[in-house]
Amino acid sequence: MSAPTVNRVWQLAARPTGFPSGDDFRLIEDSVPKAGPGQVVVRNEVMSVDPAMRGRMNDVPSYTPPFQIDQPLEGGAVGTVVDSQSPEVPVGASVLHGLGWRDYALLEAKHVRVVDTALAPASAYLGVLGMPGLTAYAGLLDVARLRPDETVFISGAAGAVGTLAGQIARLRGARLVIGSAGSAEKVRYLVEDLGFDAAFNYKDGSIRTQLKQLTPDGIDVYFDNVGGEQLEAALFRMNLHGRIAVCGAISQYNEPDATGIRNLSLLISKRLTLQGFLVLDHWGRREAFVEEMSGWLREGQVTVAETFVDGIEHAVDGFLGMLRGQNLGKMIIRIADAA
Numbered sequence: 001m002s003a004p005t006v007n008r009v010w011q012l013a014a015r016p017t018g019f020p021s022g023d024d025f026r027l028i029e030d031s032v033p034k035a036g037p038g039q040v041v042v043r044n045e046v047m048s049v050d051p052a053m054r055g056r057m058n059d060v061p062s063y064t065p066p067f068q069i070d071q072p073l074e075g076g077a078v079g080t081v082v083d084s085q086s087p088e089v090p091v092g093a094s095v096l097h098g099l100g101w102r103d104y105a106l107l108e109a110k111h112v113r114v115v116d117t118a119l120a121p122a123s124a125y126l127g128v129l130g131m132p133g134l135t136a137y138a139g140l141l142d143v144a145r146l147r148p149d150e151t152v153f154i155s156g157a158a159g160a161v162g163t164l165a166g167q168i169a170r171l172r173g174a175r176l177v178i179g180s181a182g183s184a185e186k187v188r189y190l191v192e193d194l195g196f197d198a199a200f201n202y203k204d205g206s207i208r209t210q211l212k213q214l215t216p217d218g219i220d221v222y223f224d225n226v227g228g229e230q231l232e233a234a235l236f237r238m239n240l241h242g243r244i245a246v247c248g249a250i251s252q253y254n255e256p257d258a259t260g261i262r263n264l265s266l267l268i269s270k271r272l273t274l275q276g277f278l279v280l281d282h283w284g285r286r287e288a289f290v291e292e293m294s295g296w297l298r299e300g301q302v303t304v305a306e307t308f309v310d311g312i313e314h315a316v317d318g319f320l321g322m323l324r325g326q327n328l329g330k331m332i333i334r335i336a337d338a339a
């Protein structure tokens with residue numbers, strides 16, 4: 001079989017305003033790179049699409065630099081090393097790295113992490129054992145300081161972070177785990193398959209009323225993935241000294257004119273803690289997280305939810321689909337079969 005010569009790469013073609021469209025992206029054909037000293041070439045097999053990528057499409061300073069027009073997009077990916085000039089990362093190694101959105105990635109070997117795809121499938125390193133899993137774990141246990149017997153509310157509960165946050169809360173002894181998601185099917189899945197005590201569809205009637213009905217004793221911990229109206233509704237239901245871990249605000253990412261939170265004064269009367277966090281500040285917890293999560297997986301205590309979109313040519317469809325809520329659990333683009 002002759003060596004592949006074409007490397008398909010997704011670029012940002014234009015900065016989206018509001019909800020992105022397919023025209024904001026471009027798939028180009030480049031040549032397959034060659035490894036120089038200390039470098040590896042990875043044939044990508046799976047890549048992640050994340051809400052944070054939407055933020056990087058805006059030309060604003062943030063914790064990661066914005067994507068540049070006419071330049072490749074980036075993001076988590078797992079693949080197999082096919083060319084190496086690094087003894088530490090030989091040809092055949094499975095690696096996790098940050099240059100998805102392309103068939104072949106050229107990286108410094110020190111920028112990849114070898115993973116064991118015999119222990120867990122490649123996609124797990126982008127989800128349950130990867131960044132979203134650590135986000136759920138650190139957000140719930142370190143930021144919100146969840147204690148046994150507390151009531152937890154998780155918005156965006158049927159997504160990558162939310163499905164794990166809910167299950168971790170249950171396994172760490174929460175008294176009541178309540179979730180919200182955007183369809184009846186997702187609500188059913190949360191309760192019947194993931195063990196949430198109750199869940200509601202935030203598109204189906206008043207959020208405030210539904211949340212009130214499901215939390216008769218109030219909320220001790222709110223794990224906020226969406227912001228906006230659900231944050232307002234949760235503030236009304238928070239108990240004294242409750243903690244809110246602000247993980248994401250996906251209801252606002254495509255709404256440049258989103259309105260603010262109108263009831264923040266409840267922070268004072270209820271002595272609440274509202275803390276934003278970034279998973280990258282919690283990398284020190286990775287080992288403890290992987291150990292505990294691996295145990296739960298081995299014992300069958302955590303259900304892994306993943307949605308796959310096949311083909312790098314459909315990566316943008318997968319990204320837009322994730323923003324629209326077409327994913328159950330982690331949205332993964334399958335680029336190639338495992339080597």
Ligand SMILES: NC(=O)c1ccc[n+]([C@@H]2O[C@H](COP(=O)([O-])OP(=O)(O)OC[C@H]3O[C@@H](n4cnc5c(N)ncnc54)[C@H](OP(=O)(O)O)[C@@H]3O)[C@@H](O)[C@H]2O)c1
Nearest residue numbers: 051159160161181182225247248249250251277278279325
């Ligand atoms: N702080 C950190 O370090 C960190 C790390 C990772 C992720 N995050 C944040 O965590 C959140 C979840 O990320 P994820 O990777 O797990 O994504 P995800 O939940 O797997 O996918 C995004 C989900 O957002 C929901 N959504 C879309 N528009 C919405 C709206 N207007 N209101 C409510 N929900 C909406 C959709 O589900 P529905 O069908 O339910 O609408 C969709 O499936 C995001 O806000 C992300 O930015 C933060």
